[in-house]
Amino acid sequence: MVRLGIVGAGKICQGPHMGAYDKIDNVEIVAICDIEDKKLEDAKKRYPNAALYKDYKEMIEKEELDAVDICTPNYLHSIVAVYALNHGLHVLCEKPDAINASEAIKMKEAAEKNGKTLMAIRNNRYRQSTQFLKKYIAEGKMGEIYAGRCGWIRRRGIPGWGGWFTDKAQSGGGPLIDLGVHIIDLAMYLMGNAKPVTVSGCTYSKFAHTSYSKTDVEDLAMGFIRFDNGACLQVEFSWASNIENDQVFVELRGEKSGSKLLGIENKFEIYTEECGTLATLRPATDDYRGLNHHEGNIRHFIDVIEGKAEPDFTPQQGVNMVKILEALYKSAELGHEIALD
Numbered sequence: 001m002v003r004l005g006i007v008g009a010g011k012i013c014q015g016p017h018m019g020a021y022d023k024i025d026n027v028e029i030v031a032i033c034d035i036e037d038k039k040l041e042d043a044k045k046r047y048p049n050a051a052l053y054k055d056y057k058e059m060i061e062k063e064e065l066d067a068v069d070i071c072t073p074n075y076l077h078s079i080v081a082v083y084a085l086n087h088g089l090h091v092l093c094e095k096p097d098a099i100n101a102s103e104a105i106k107m108k109e110a111a112e113k114n115g116k117t118l119m120a121i122r123n124n125r126y127r128q129s130t131q132f133l134k135k136y137i138a139e140g141k142m143g144e145i146y147a148g149r150c151g152w153i154r155r156r157g158i159p160g161w162g163g164w165f166t167d168k169a170q171s172g173g174g175p176l177i178d179l180g181v182h183i184i185d186l187a188m189y190l191m192g193n194a195k196p197v198t199v200s201g202c203t204y205s206k207f208a209h210t211s212y213s214k215t216d217v218e219d220l221a222m223g224f225i226r227f228d229n230g231a232c233l234q235v236e237f238s239w240a241s242n243i244e245n246d247q248v249f250v251e252l253r254g255e256k257s258g259s260k261l262l263g264i265e266n267k268f269e270i271y272t273e274e275c276g277t278l279a280t281l282r283p284a285t286d287d288y289r290g291l292n293h294h295e296g297n298i299r300h301f302i303d304v305i306e307g308k309a310e311p312d313f314t315p316q317q318g319v320n321m322v323k324i325l326e327a328l329y330k331s332a333e334l335g336h337e338i339a340l341d
Contacts, residue, residue: 002027002302005063005089007056007080008071009034009043012094016123016294017071018046023295027302031063056080060087067117067305069298070094073164074172078103081118085110090117090305092298095181096325097318099172104322108315117305118315124186125312126296128285129261129268133190136259136270143255150187150250151236152179152263157246158207158219158239166215174217175237176203177325184225185321186261187233187250194227196320200337201328207240223328235328263287 004021006013009032021027032043033053040052053059060068060083067090070080078098081091091111097120098104111118124130136142152175159178164170171177188194201223205215220238227233248263257272270281287293303309327338 002305003030003064003066004028005031005033005059005065005068006043006071007033007059007068008073008076008094009036009039010071013069013071014039014042014046016292017069017298018043019292020295020298022046023292024299024302026306030065031059033059057083060084060089065089067092067301073170074099074177075170078107081107082110085114085116085118088114088116090301091119092301093118093120095121096172096177096322097181098322099177101319101323101326104315104319108319111315117301117311118318119301119304119311119313120318121294121297122182122185122189122313123293123297124182125189126293126300127287129283129287130186130190132283132285133259133261133268133270137190137192137254140256141272142252142257142259145191145252145254146231147233147253148187148191148231148251149234150183152183152248153236153238153241153243154246155243156240158215166217168216171217173325173329174203174205174215174219174221175239176201176218176221176223176328178239179237180221180235180325180328181321183237183248183250184233184235184324185317187252188317188321190250190252191227191231191233192229193317193320194229194231196225196324196340197228198226198337198339199324199327199331200224201235201331203329203332218332221328221332223331225324 004027029047029050031051033056034040035054068084070093077093081093084091159165203218204220205218207219219240223235225233250261252259259270261268272279304311323340331338
């Protein structure tokens with residue numbers, strides 16, 4: 001039985017995270033930490049035997065835990081993670097891994113130093129379509145994947161005006177760091193997680209005037225990533241943009257076939273040739289109907305710390321992701337391409 005402590009009992013926790021733990025028998029929610037009484041009260045109704053804390057350090061020091069699940073605002077991810085790792089605990093952390101590369105590196109080094117598992121949420125890896133496509137690629141049916149295009153764009157959908165989402169000091173940025181982590185990771189995961197080498201990007205904030213609250217984050221980001229194997233990836237993320245409709249998409253171009261995943265439409269197609277004729281395949285996967293993809297992610301984390309599985313996410317992948325995001329923001333600020341070390 002894995003004894004787990006939760007840090008941050010807000011919406012993302014009480015939704016997909018707790019929804020997953022409710023279905024996993026070999027996890028005991030021992031303690032829950034949050035600074036807001038209402039969130040703790042709600043969590044207590046769900047887990048009446050869990051101890052409640054307002055200080056994560058006190059929780060970690062007093063309770064006999066095996067692991068923590070971090071669901072705090074972004075700027076606290078690395079702070080809580082490093083503290084927990086240095087106290088001998090495994091760590092699962094919501095995305096983004098950290099708000100800058102130096103903090104992500106601290107997390108990686110703490111995990112390595114203490115010999116503990118560190119994983120960040122990458123729930124889109126556990127969709128049926130993703131798992132099918134990953135196997136399809138592994139069998140060589142797409143050939144070399146040399147280019148991709150991905151994004152999550154909203155016509156109107158700025159979260160939490162006036163809260164931490166729109167405060168760069170707490171969030172690290174706007175839709176690029178909020179939505180980009182999910183979809184850039186999904187594309188890179190399917191493309192083989194090559195090392196990013198250069199990044200170019202632009203960001204815009206054109207919708208701040210629509211609210212009385214101040215914001216210092218972008219509402220649209222576009223960019224281009226080159227990898228060390230010669231592949232490239234176009235990216236686009238927005239909370240607000242004058243487009244026809246909302247879209248979530250990952251398109252891959254391979255030598256033998258290409259693919260398209262459309263999240264909102266739950267559409268998955270593979271474009272190839274069969275018997276000398278162009279063919280479109282539509283695998284019978286269902287990514288949305290009643291499924292909680294955090295559950296697959298969390299089950300994998302538990303299996304890893306119990307020694308039942310090898311991690312399909314490594315801290316270095318987290319560092320690479322944050323380096324990409326940081327470089328996209330820097331490129332937008334400076335107006336030129338950024339090389340990654």
